[in-house]
Amino acid sequence: MDQGARSGVRPRWVWSDTAAWLPQLLAAGVRVMRCHDLRLSHAILQRSILVPDRRALAAAIQWEAESVVPAIATAPTLFDAETVSGGSRSVPHDLDPALEEFERQQTALAAAKDPGKLRFLLAAESAGALAAAEMEAAGVPWDAAEHDRLLEEELGPRPARGEKPSRMLAVAEEVRAALGDPRASLDSAPKLLRALRAAGIDVKSTSRWELAEHEHPAIAPLLHYKKLSRLHTANGWAWIDEWVREGRYRPVYVPGGVVTGRWASSGGGALQLPRQLRPALRADPGWTLVTADVAQLExxxxxxxxxxxxxxxxxxxxxxxxxxxxxxxxxxxxxxxxxxxxxxxxxxxxxxxxxxxxxxxxxxxxxxxxxxxxxxxxxxxxxxxxxxxxxxxxxxxxxxxxxxxxxxxxxxxxxxxxxxxxxxxxxxxxxxxxxGTAAEWALSWIAELRLQLAKFEPAGVPAPASGPVFERAPHLVFFLHDEIIVHTPQECATEVAAAVEAAAVTAGRRLFGSAPVDFPLDLKIAERSVKD
DNA sequence: TCTATAGGCGCG
DNA sequence: AAAGCGCGCCTATAGA
Known part of the structure; x- marks a missing residue:
């Protein structure tokens, strides 16, 4: 616990791994505003050339673990440190090793070349971990019926399990007819390649880019088939069944999952949601979405x-x-x-x-x-x-x-x-x-934004019947490198939009001081919620 | 039979 | 047919 607690501000919790601790705290109705994530901080400090002597950190190899956190539903009891750890490789969750690691990190920071920057980076990284866990808890408001409608529009009616959609089958027949090969396989790259060559289309691969270069009646339907196939296999009905529950899509974010500092994701493909399906991302009744992305961030x-x-x-x-x-x-x-x-x-x-x-x-x-x-x-x-x-x-x-x-x-x-x-x-x-620096800008942006959003009062809001407290006020539901989506009561939307703008300005200042560079946002408030 | 890899494509 | 970075997921296929 640092100065925050003594000065009456909320404390900065120091803990082993946000992803392991926060879900239970959220479920218990506890809001955590600031933390120091030892696992993520270790990864940064251990590698940063701003830290002159990294031997002690490097020797603490138990902090190298990429935490594998159990699903929320199976999370063990709060404060049961023995069992908090999830998968096969996780950092130590006991108090003593955490204190020792915190000490090592403070020592490293004290000796660092530009400690202010590193301290800010660790704070932003940790805030990102809080935001990620909160977003996972909140889920993305997802209109499965709209998703289903979009799928039917493209693919035809939902097929039986394991069957291909009718539209895909029809387009496949068009391809085979154009190739003059009634038995051509479209799902196996090597077989398709042979079929294309046999039909006189001289390609080295079956990728979209190379196919588009050729003039042949089979090309257009084949590209269409590939498009449909991708939609069906990656984000089709099976995806809805697996990832959408009670109007929420719950992606799994992995803060710090990329060496550059970008987040990765694991399961659900949060970072690859096709733009085509964004209309299914829809606010609850009485709520709306504020979306913002930075034009040309990098x-x-x-x-x-x-x-x-x-x-x-x-x-x-x-x-x-x-x-x-x-x-x-x-x-x-x-x-x-x-x-x-x-x-x-x-x-x-x-x-x-x-x-x-x-x-x-x-x-x-x-x-x-x-x-x-x-x-x-x-x-x-x-x-x-x-x-x-x-x-x-x-x-x-x-x-x-x-x-x-x-x-x-x-x-x-x-x-x-x-x-x-x-x-x-x-x-x-x-x-x-x-x-990496763009990722820092984005982390600063969401770190600042979630602090601003926490100030919104929940009064008069049609609150969810249960769930984490922050869900009663405007909250982040999606983050993807340079864009964010906030789920907010309609009456707060304008203020939320202003907070999103303000947070972007703050992020720019924190990173670059008075450098004359703008980070303009493409900012929208969704017009309607169809369920209203 | 299971696991690892490559091809392909979605996102920034 | 990617060039030119960073990812994850699905399928078919090769290899153990």
Missing amino acids: PRVLAAMSGDRAMAAAGAAKDLYAGVVDSGAVQSRDEAKIAVLGAMYGATTGDSGRLVPRLRRSYPAAMALVDHAAALGEQGGVVSTRLGRSSPEPDNAWRELQARASMPGATSRDEDQARRAAREFGRFTRNFVVQ
């Missing part, structure tokens, strides 16, 4: 962290890509997008690779930052985000490859492989600084 982050005034100026209007066109670097918005993405991903060939050098002239500071990050990676070095999350070092296989290529007897194949691997790792570190 290039704006790059402009801010590199202090590139020209790129910041390009993003001054809402559309950064339009700003890049106006600067004269490229001709069209499409080119601007391809060039900017290519710059951040390390494109070297094709349209993208051709356009990137133009950016180097117009935005030298921004390009220097990513080029430097790439150069470090190619040498096997480590790079860091704005707040001090550092990239992993290359593995032993990578080092051996580089070593072999510089030995006297190295073949040109050795050299090729080593160069390829070096470039690949350079692209990773190039992107790491941008993607």
Whole structure:
């Protein structure tokens, strides 16, 4: 417990693993506003090059565990530390090891190069873990009937278990007819490839992009079939049965699941919900949804962290890509997008690779930052985000490859492989600084937002009959890298929208101070709830 | 029979 | 037919 408790503010709880503790607290009606997640913090500090001596942290290998948390329904009794741990690998949940680890982390922070940044990062990471657990508890308001309607519109009536939808079968017949092969298999890539070749379509793979290049009557229905097949298998009726209960879709978020600091997900495909199905995401009666996403978050982050005034100026209007066109670097918005993405991903060939050098002239500071990050990676070095999350070092296989290529007897194949691997790792570190800092911006955004949302009074609201207290007030229900959705009583929607905006401004300030970079939101309040 | 991998595609 | 980053999930197929 820190200063917060003494000053009358709510305490910052220090605990082993938010995902293991919070669900039970929420179920018991306890709201936790701030915490220090030892597992997530360990992962950051143990790797951060801002921490000069990481030996003690590295030695505490029990804190390396990627926690595997039991489902809420099977969660053990609160404070039963022996059994709180979930799957096979979880961090220690007892008090003593937690205190020892907290001590190690405080020591590391005290010696860190830029402790303020790291402290903020740990707070944001921990707040993200709280937000994730709260979102899992709340669930995404999901209209299964609307989802079903969308499926029927595309696929035809719901088929029997294990059967393919009628529309898929019909389209498959069209493909077979066009191929002149009544027995062609469309679900097996190798078989489909053979069937396509037999019909005179010369492709190396069956991917959508390559197929689209060819003119043949079978192509259009085949692409349609693939589309339907994807919808049916990934987000069809089986998905509804498995993931939607009582009007809620409950995804499983994994905060810190990506080395860059982005969240991952496990189960339910929360990070891959097709846009096609977003209409099924629908507020409860009397409630509405406030949705917001940041236009071109990553290039704006790059402009801010590199202090590139020209790129910041390009993003001054809402559309950064339009700003890049106006600067004269490229001709069209499409080119601007391809060039900017290519710059951040390390494109070297094709349209993208051709356009990137133009950016180097117009935005030298921004390009220097990513080029430097790439150069470090190619040498096997480590790079860091704005707040001090550092990239992993290359593995032993990578080092051996580089070593072999510089030995006297190295073949040109050795050299090729080593160069390829070096470039690949350079692209990773190039992107790491941008993607990772963008993730920090987004974490700061939701961390600030959930504090603001907690201030909304639940009075006069048609409250849910049961469930965590925060569900009676506006609350986050969805987060995906650069976008959020808040479920809110209708009468609060305007204020919530303002809070979302304000939190974005705060996030920008916290990360980049007074840098002249805007993070404009595409912000919407859903017009209606069909159930009303 | 079970598990691991690759191909493909959804998201940012 | 991805180029050019980061993910997860599904299916078919190869391998143990």
